[in-house]
Amino acid sequence: MTVSIGLAGKPNSGKSTFFKAATLVDVEIASYPFTTIDANHGMSHVRTKCPCKELKIKCDNCIDGNRFVPIELVDVAGLVPGAHLGKGLGNEFLDNLRQTHAIIHVIDASGSTDAEGNIIERGAHDPVEDVQFLEKEMMMWLYGIIKRHWTQLTRKMQLQGAKIERALAEQLMGAGASEAQIKTTLHNASLGDKITDWSDEDILRLADEVRKVSKPMTLAANKIDIAPEENIKRLVSLENDSYIIVPASAAAELALRMADKKGAIKYLPGDADFQIVTPGKLTNAQRDGLECIRTLMKKYGGTGIQQCINKAVFELLDHIVVYPVEDENKFTDKDGNVLPDAFLMKRGGTAHDLAYMVHTDLGEGFLHAVDAKTKRRISEEHVLQDGDIIKIVSTK
Ligand SMILES: Nc1nc2c(ncn2[C@@H]2O[C@H](COP(=O)(O)OP(=O)(O)OP(=O)(O)O)[C@@H](O)[C@H]2O)c(=O)[nH]1
Ligand SMILES: [Mg+2]
Structure with a gap:
C-alpha cells in the first residue's frame, strides 16, 4: 500500500504550490482563498541514501546515491475554523483526507492572510494562531x-x-x-x-x-521567503514531542524544480544548494531570484519541502526503506537490474511482512530470507532495518 500524505491548512497558505513543487503536476495556484476545490492527487517521493554507495556497485535507480521512493500526495481544499459546522467550503473536504496516513499542515508563516485565507497586510495575522485549528477541526x-x-x-x-x-x-x-x-x-x-x-x-x-494516531501531523511553516523572522522563530519554538515544525518555501522549491526541468540549474529535491549550469538561459531577474533563493537555502539548509515529506514518512509514520532482490550476490532482479525496488514499511516489520508486500504468493510460500549484505539466512520473524537488502526464498 502506497504511503499517502495529505496537504491541509487554511486557504491561500500554499498547499497547491507545495503540491506542484513536490509532484510537478500542473495544478491551479492563485492568491485568493478556495482556489482548489476538488482534491489533487499526485506522486511525490521521500529521499533516502541508496545502499549502492556503501556497496560500491553501479545502480541506475538512484541519482548520485540519492534514492527517491514514491509516495502519494493529496492537496485538498482550504479549511477554515468552523469547517466541521459547514463554514467555508464545509466539512465534505475533510473527507478527502480520509485515506491519508499523515498530514502536512501548511501554515502561512508570513502572516499576510487572515484565518479565512483573505489577503491582509503582511505580518498583520499571527500564524501561531493557525497552528491548532486544523487538529480541532x-x-x-x-x-x-x-x-x-x-x-x-x-x-x-x-x-x-x-x-x-x-x-x-x-x-x-x-x-x-x-x-x-x-x-x-x-x-x-x-x-x-x-x-x-x-x-x-x-x-x-x-x-x-x-x-493523533490515524492522522499524525507535521507543520510546514511556509512562505519563509517573505515571513518576518520573528514569526518563523516563534513557530519553530513551538516544536516539542508532539509537533514537528519545518520552515519552508513552496514557492522557492517550485522555482528550483522548474529551472531544473528547463535545464538552467542542477537541483535535487532536498539539496541544500543548486548549481547554475547554463547562465545564458537566465535573465538577470531570474538570476537575482535564484540567488535570493540560495541565500534562503543557506540559512535553512534547503527549501524545506523535501524535509517536510521525509519527516512525515520517516519520523511521524516511522517507516524504513527496504530493497527486495532476487539475486543476493549481485543485488539484482532476474533481469540484472541493480536494487530494482524500494519498499516503504513500518519500522518493526519482518522479512515475512516484506514477502507479503512484494506478492501474496511470496508471503504464503515463505520459507526463509537472506540478508544480501551479510549473506546470512534470516527467519520469518527477523525484524528488518532501514536500508536492508533482502532475498526472499519461497515455495511459490
Ligand atoms: N512568497 C511566497 N508565496 C507563496 C509561497 N507558497 C505559496 N505562495 C503564494 O500563496 C498564494 C496561494 O498559493 P496556493 O498554493 O494556491 O495556496 P493554497 O493553500 O493551495 O490555496 P487554496 O487552494 O485556495 O486553499 C499564491 O499566490 C502563491 O504564489 C511561498 O513559499 N512564498
Ligand atoms: Mg490550492
Whole structure:
C-alpha cells in the first residue's frame, strides 16, 4: 500500500504550490482563498541514501546515491475554523483526507492572510494562531462521525456483542483508523467498553486520540521567503514531542524544480544548494531570484519541502526503506537490474511482512530470507532495518 500524505491548512497558505513543487503536476495556484476545490492527487517521493554507495556497485535507480521512493500526495481544499459546522467550503473536504496516513499542515508563516485565507497586510495575522485549528477541526469531524453512528454503534455492541474496538473501527474505517489503533486510543482516553456511560466529553477525548494516531501531523511553516523572522522563530519554538515544525518555501522549491526541468540549474529535491549550469538561459531577474533563493537555502539548509515529506514518512509514520532482490550476490532482479525496488514499511516489520508486500504468493510460500549484505539466512520473524537488502526464498 502506497504511503499517502495529505496537504491541509487554511486557504491561500500554499498547499497547491507545495503540491506542484513536490509532484510537478500542473495544478491551479492563485492568491485568493478556495482556489482548489476538488482534491489533487499526485506522486511525490521521500529521499533516502541508496545502499549502492556503501556497496560500491553501479545502480541506475538512484541519482548520485540519492534514492527517491514514491509516495502519494493529496492537496485538498482550504479549511477554515468552523469547517466541521459547514463554514467555508464545509466539512465534505475533510473527507478527502480520509485515506491519508499523515498530514502536512501548511501554515502561512508570513502572516499576510487572515484565518479565512483573505489577503491582509503582511505580518498583520499571527500564524501561531493557525497552528491548532486544523487538529480541532479534524477532532470535531471524527466526533461528528461517531455521534452520527451512535445508534448503530450501541446496537452492534448490545445486540451483536461486538467488541468496542471492532465496532468503532468499522464506523471509523473511512477515517483510516485500524482496530489496533482504536484499542490504543481507548486506553489513552481511559475509556471502558460500556459506551452507554460515555459523556460527550469522553467522545471528544476519544476523537482527539483517534486523530493523533490515524492522522499524525507535521507543520510546514511556509512562505519563509517573505515571513518576518520573528514569526518563523516563534513557530519553530513551538516544536516539542508532539509537533514537528519545518520552515519552508513552496514557492522557492517550485522555482528550483522548474529551472531544473528547463535545464538552467542542477537541483535535487532536498539539496541544500543548486548549481547554475547554463547562465545564458537566465535573465538577470531570474538570476537575482535564484540567488535570493540560495541565500534562503543557506540559512535553512534547503527549501524545506523535501524535509517536510521525509519527516512525515520517516519520523511521524516511522517507516524504513527496504530493497527486495532476487539475486543476493549481485543485488539484482532476474533481469540484472541493480536494487530494482524500494519498499516503504513500518519500522518493526519482518522479512515475512516484506514477502507479503512484494506478492501474496511470496508471503504464503515463505520459507526463509537472506540478508544480501551479510549473506546470512534470516527467519520469518527477523525484524528488518532501514536500508536492508533482502532475498526472499519461497515455495511459490
Ligand atoms: N512568497 C511566497 N508565496 C507563496 C509561497 N507558497 C505559496 N505562495 C503564494 O500563496 C498564494 C496561494 O498559493 P496556493 O498554493 O494556491 O495556496 P493554497 O493553500 O493551495 O490555496 P487554496 O487552494 O485556495 O486553499 C499564491 O499566490 C502563491 O504564489 C511561498 O513559499 N512564498
Ligand atoms: Mg490550492
